Every structure is written in C-alpha cells, then in structure tokens.
Amino acid sequence: MSNYTNIEKKWQKYWEDNGVFVAENASSKPKYYYLVEFPYPSGAGLHVGHVRSYTALDALARKKRMNGYNVLFPMGWDAFGAPAEQYAIKNHIHPKDAVKKNIETFKNQIKSLGLSIDWTREFSTTDPEYYKWTQWQFLKFFEHGMAYKAKKNINWCPNCKMGLSNEDSSGGVCERCGHSVEQREKEQWMLRMSDYAEDLITGLDDTNFQERIKTAQINWIGKSTGAEVTFKIKEIAEDLVVYTTRPDTLYGVTFMVISPEHPLIEKYQDKISNINDVNAYKEKAKNKTEFERTQINKDKTGVKLEGLTGINPITKEEIPIYISDYVMMNYGTGAIMAVPAHDERDFEFAKKFNIPIIPVIEQITGQKHDNEKQKRSIVAVVYDEESNKYLTINWKNLGGRLFIGGTIKENESALDCAIREIQEETGYKNIEYVDSCFPINHHYFAYNKNQYFEIESTGLLFKLINHEKTDQILDDDEIDNFIVEWKTKDEIEKEITDELHINTFKNLLNPTAYTGDGKMINSGILNGLTNKKDSIARMIEYLEEQGIGKKKTNYKLQDWVFSRQRFWGEPIPLVYCDSCGWVAVKEEDLPVLLPDVTNYEPTETGESPLASISSWVNTTCPHCGKKAKRETDTMPNWAGSSWYFLRYMDAHNDKEFASQEALKYWGKLDFYNGGMEHATRHLLYARFWNQFLYNIGLVPNKEPIETRVSHGMILGEGGVKMSKSLGNVVNPDDMIKSYGADALRCYEMFIGDYEKEVAWSEQGLNGCKRFIDRIVRIGEKVNNDRNYSKSLETLINQTIKKVTEDIDAMKFNTAVSALMILLNEFERQEEITKADYRVFLLLFNPIAPHITEELNEKYELGDIICKSSWPTYDLNKIEETEKEIAVQVNGKVRATISIHTDDSEDTIKNKALAAENVQNHIAGKEILKIIVIKNKIVNIVLK
C-alpha cells in the first residue's frame, strides 16, 4: 500500500465534511460550469481512460475556483440501456440492483481519485425522480407534434432483438453486439429531428467546438443543394419526381433509376410486363443487409421496368426506367435521373446495361485566349498488342512527343479523319477502331500559324493489326521534322506533357464519367456556359419557369427512431385508446414507473418484455376513461443523456426539471469533455433536444454547450488497445494502491498531448511517483523566510506564468514539466523559503490535490490551499537581464555569448565577432552582413 493512502483519505474526508466543492446557485462570484460526460456504470469498473478526462476537468475546476469562480463540477450516472439489461439477464438479478451495485463501485473509485465534485447534485438517469422529467419532456415533443408513430423499415438487430437508429447501426452492424443489421418493418416512435437539420448546422456558429467535431456533425447532417425535377411517364398519369444536385446535366439524362422499395412499382404492377423479374429483384434487395447493399465497388445490378417509359422533361426524349439497389428510398425521392457521362455510378450502370452515354460537359484544357480560331480535331492513339507499345510522334524541339493529331475536314467524320491522319503521318494502314472518349475543349497557340485556336478534340483508340505500311504523305513543314516511335505506357506518361494529349490518353485507357467542370455542349439553353454554378442556376431558373422542377435542399439526417423494444429504459408515457388514439399520460401521473417483474428478456416477436405484463399494460384512457393500453416501447438510452446537464443546475427540484432561475443562472454549459465517439450522436441529440426546449420557451439558450473538447484514448503498453482479451487492462484501483492517487493523476496529465491517444507506461507512472517523493523530501530544506529566494525569483515567476497558461490551454504535460524544472532548481539550492515551497504547492495543487494540502499544512506555509487564491506573477521579474544567446556563422551555431539585455547592437556584434570559435570560422573570409535579433540570436553571413 502506498504511503500516501492515509493522507489521501484524510483530505478527501476534509473536503466532503466541509462541503468545500458544493456549488452555490446564487453567488456574487462569476459562474463556471465544467462537465465531463457521465459514465455508464458497467460491471468492469473505472478505466484509466476515465481517470484522464476526470483529472483534467478536475484540475481546471480546482484552478478556476482558486481564480475566484463559483464552479459547478457535478457527476452522475447514465444507467439505462442494453448493457445493464444484458448483465442483469446473465446474472439473474434485477437491472435496478445491478445498476445500484455498479454505481457504488464507480463512485468509490471516482472518490479515491480526489475529484472536486459536488456530490450533492448526483443522480442517475434511472432514478424515477429523474426519468419523470425525461418522460415529461418527451410529452412536450408529443404535444408539439414532434413525436409521431410510423411504420418504418428500421434497422433491426436480430441478436439483440431490438430496433436501432441509423446512428446506432452505422456500418451496417449493431453498435452493441456487432451483429449485422437487417431491415424490418415496425411501428416506431419517431422524433422529427430532420426538421432541425438546418438549425443544427447554423447553431454550430454559436459554439466553440473543436473544428473536427463541427465537421463531423456537418458531415453527418449531410446538407446538399440541388433541384427536384418532375419526369412524366408515358404510360401513366403519375409523374416521377427525382432529386439531383446536378440539374445542369439534364440534357445528358439517358435513363432513370428508382429504388426497389419505390411505391410506384406496386401501384402500377399491372403496367409492368416483367413484374415477376422486378419482384424477384425486390426480394433479393430486401434480404441484403444495409451493409451489403452499401458496399461500394460491387457490381451494379438492376432490372428494367418494361412497360413504363420516362420522358426527359427538357429534351422530350423517351428514356428507360430501371430499378436498382444503388438508389436508396430514404434519401431524396427514392428516384434518380441518370447521367452516365457525368456520374460514375450511372456510368457503370450504363456500361453494364448498354445504355447510351451523352456527354454534355467538355473538359477544358489549355488557356483560353482572345481571337481564337475554332476547329474540330482528333487525337488518335494506336496500340500494338504484340510489343505492348503505343504509336507516338517525336516532334523534337517543335513540340515534344505527341500522339497523332489532326484537323477534321468538312464533311469528314472524326473516325475517317483519324484513319486518314494515321496513314498520312505514319503510313500504318491496317488498324482497327476500338473506342473513343469524350471530346475535350482545348485552347492553344500554334506557332507555325501564329494563331490561337480553340478546338473540340475527340480522342480515338485503335489497335494495330499488322505493320504493313503505305508511304507517308507529309506537308512540306513536316518533312524531316519528326520521328515516328513506339513507346510504352510508362515512357508516355513521363514524356508526353501536352495537356490535351495526355488527358486523351488517360481517358481512352480508363474510361470514366467526367465529373469536373467544363464547357456545356449538347445542352440547348446551357450551351457555351463554362461554369457549373452558372449552369445549375440557369437550369433551376428554367425549370421553375416551366413548372417542371424547383430548387431543393436535402439532408442525410433522418428523424430519430425513439422506440426500443426493451425493458430497461424510460417507459414512453403514452396510452392507446380505441376511441381517442394516442393520448399522453397526465402530468400528475408521471413518472410512469417500470414495473417490478421477474422476466425482462426480449421477446421473440420483437415486442418489449413490458407487453407481457398485462396488469401494467391495461389501463384507462386519461382522456375518455375507457379501457386503454400503455405503450410498451421504452426510450433509447440517448434520451436521458440529452438533457442531464440541465438537471445538475437544480438536481433535486420536484416541481420542474429545473427552475428557470437555476437555468438562467448557470446558462450554457461552459466546458464539456467527452469521447470523440459521441461527436455526432450524443452531441447532436443533446443539441436537438435543447433547441426544441428553447423553441418552446423552457430553456434560455438555443445552444446548450459553449466549448467541447475530447480526450485521446489511453492504449495499453506497446500501443495496442486495452482489452480484456489481451489482458492488458490497467485497473486504476491497483495503480492508486501502489503509487497513490496524486501520482496517478500527475502521470495521466504528464503522459502527452491531452487530445491524442497515448500508450500506457507503468514506468512512466513510477517516474511521477518519484517526482512526488522528491517534492516531499525537499520540505526538509524549508527555512522560515516568507519571501521568494532571490536566486529563484525569476524562475518562480516564469513558472507561475507557464503553469497558469498551460493549465488554461489544457497543456497539462508542459505544466507538469515546468514544475519539474522548478523542483530541479530547488534541489540545487542549500535551502528554500516557505514562499518558494508554498507557491510550488499552489501551482501543483490542481493536479495533485492531496499531497500539496498535506505539505502546506505540515510546514505551516499558509491557508488551506483549496480556499486560497491562485498565485500571480510579476512580468518585470520574468525577463532576465543576463542572457546566453547563440552566434551562427552562415546559419550554423558556432558559439554562445552572454549578453546584457541593455547591450547595444554594436556591443553584441563585437561580442559575437570576438568569440573564439567564431574567429576560427570567419578567418580569411569576407563578411557580407551580420544579423542581430535582440536577445535571440546573431547570424554572421559570409560571402
């Protein structure tokens, strides 16, 4: 057992007995609210990762109090949810009892760390006094039409027998158990979170979240702007509406695709002549898990809807309609217009199903110029399979290496032109046409003609059949100026630099959709535009004029699936009555308590275990008094954590979820720490929930959180993840026993950048224990002087500044390092003063609160530290008057000189030049200039 255990117990008891850390709800001091995500009290107990973030926030809170703030730093328990239920099922105890036991363990562990938590505000989300208000707030959503029940295809985990939100099933696997998720149609309570998509984006401007958290949220919300376009279907009266972000490519639409779940199919099944094939495909798609379906790089599949024909609203062309699982029903309208020339997925699909591909955007290469002459031309690539080489022409200094190029004559096709040019320039006559690629809009200057050109160039690929040749037909200026050469792909990629030729080559070898910007072609009203943004705007304008489309914004964010078919959650406080429908439980009847039962395992049918408790289910309608049934679904465990930070402001109020005074006094949560894994889910739910409460006038701020930070994970020794199976989990209790809580805290703060993950090292922890031992031992050198030692004054002031700034910036590692440097200096002294020692202890107290209080008391240095003020520094005493600075010769350090801060530039120059090693390096050389940066460096530049 650590020799510090008794000291730690002593001070923990003192803080508790004296209520030192109890926050006041009315105070003349400025307020500050720190919160670290409350833990899920699992059976495994506290993890060293918890210790890292708890200690960091504790250090901030302790320092803030010493700076004169009324600090709220509470703690509670997020104890509903599947793990507690699973644990209870496995061990045959009631989840209530399991949770109680786990909370006790956690609380003792947390207490042994000596955190400055206000335990008077503690609660668990599973307390009826708390979940009463979770239910009450749900009823607010219900009252305002924000909650609705819908039959939905939901993500279903067959292992947990539970519906999951999109957020809980990302990647197509169950967040809890890792089993792959199926689609199942179920009636679920939903919250209209998608209504808040825009507000959840703009609200981020009022927060001080880390950039990575903001981007993660914006990404998740997935805003995109585009247009909805109405396509007529030839055979039926109903239109097919699609969503597109690229209305500028409408002229290139050559087919449409609808999702397998699209209602059109069932509605018009008698019009679809191959309905059996279509239904077979639908069935197949349904059985695929979301994960399989969203695997990219898999082959496109689909079936054409025979008997239904789409009509392009712009060109009036008839186009086929397909169903394919690459179109999702839950995004946009579940139907797309396909532009194979400019969308990779559509391109792939068109290739597979042999659908025409019409380019409407030409890639632009070269620089546009005034007074250009227009012409059409070709670039021909000839491939010889035998040698695996391509035919090129080396123009030497007249233009480098190129493929065969040429101008298309009047009444000539691109193909004829290419064949002609190949023969004329190289003589090869037996070639076979393979493919051509999209035209490129190229700008260049022809030196031989002294003229700027804008060309529309088509690329064509040929295969050489044999090496038979005819005579070349060359213009006068071509003779003797070029060599025909066969080159490999690698050589070509190195040697051909012409933008047009190399792009053509790439496009021919690897045909893909062109998704970039360019010049509009084949596009009626848009022809000639060269900017995507303009084209889109122009097209939307046109669509709106014609009444065939409108501008539209879409979000990936879906409504929140709020039902869980589980026992261990807040019961949804609604009752179904045959005459009144869904009715809210009366406020005075809240909370709707979870019944005490013996069996809380999920049912095979996927219904909540609550459904089998008829005495609980059967009730009367709060509205008409007739027989009615309770909702048996419970809430997800994100519910309780969506507003818990408000409850701490007034934790034991039994009239309201928190009083308006308390909500106004504490205002925003100033500083919130939590894992990166909650950047999208918990944090979005909490913001959504709070924005809703704000909109109905129940909380004073639209955004609940000011600053959000995330800590890096602690990995096991060697940098692998800590896990039970690897047996490398470090138990904080053991560490406290062997090294003491202060050493553990100090080590976790010193271990590295707070935001980065880092590997555990017990030797490192031992180093911090040694540091603390040395702090204790240095007490023997303390004399009775109450002023700083003269020789330490500068360093002490520097250290105060450094530690103050570092803790505020959460750079705990360098704060500890600064204190180590100060201690090293103390050890070099014969004796130190009480003031020296006390300021050290004050600075170290936020990180190691027990030992610092103990030593402060033992040596009678001053007031108890937790009630003392944070030390201040004197800027005048920070700057040294004597300094060592480096002298460089040509940027390399050759000597150091000591200067006085009052020294003139000339004095410094002379000192620098006089240094012996500098003399050695400048001897016999001419000095170009001498750069003197005051108090920093001298650089002598030689010729």
Next chain:
RNA sequence: GCGGGUAUGGCGGAAUUGGCAGACGCGCUAGACUUAGGAUCUAGUGCCGUAAGGCUUGCAGGUUCAACUCCUGUUACCCGCACCA
C-alpha cells in the same frame, strides 16, 4: 471516393511571431552509498566520427541571413462519412 488529422532520438513527448531542434520524463551507461536494491544521489546519453567536424524533425523541391514552423508537390498511417443522386 469525400472530409478531418498525424509524422521529431531507443520510448512518451517539448519548441511563443520563422531565431541554439530534442525541454521534461522514461529507458540506458558509468560511478557513489549500501548486507541488499525494482531505494536514493552524481555524471553521461540524437546519429556518424578518436577528434576537428559532418548529418538530423516521413520524402522531394521552394522562399529566407535563418524553416519542425511558411509555400508547392509527394508518401505512409490514423479517425469520421460513404452507391446520399
């Protein structure tokens, strides 16, 4: 594919506005004190070299008297999102 991030000794990591790269700690080496040491203290410790000196912040360039830091390109790894139309 898109978005975000990271890269510095044997290891964790420092380095304000561009100004002595490697602070501080771990580990390691030698020594002291010890019956003993997984305690403590002293000295040393980026790499090559006996030394003078040279080299060194993922890689390749650039700007500058001066670059871990700024610019261009590139590689590797990590995280988030992903057939999102």
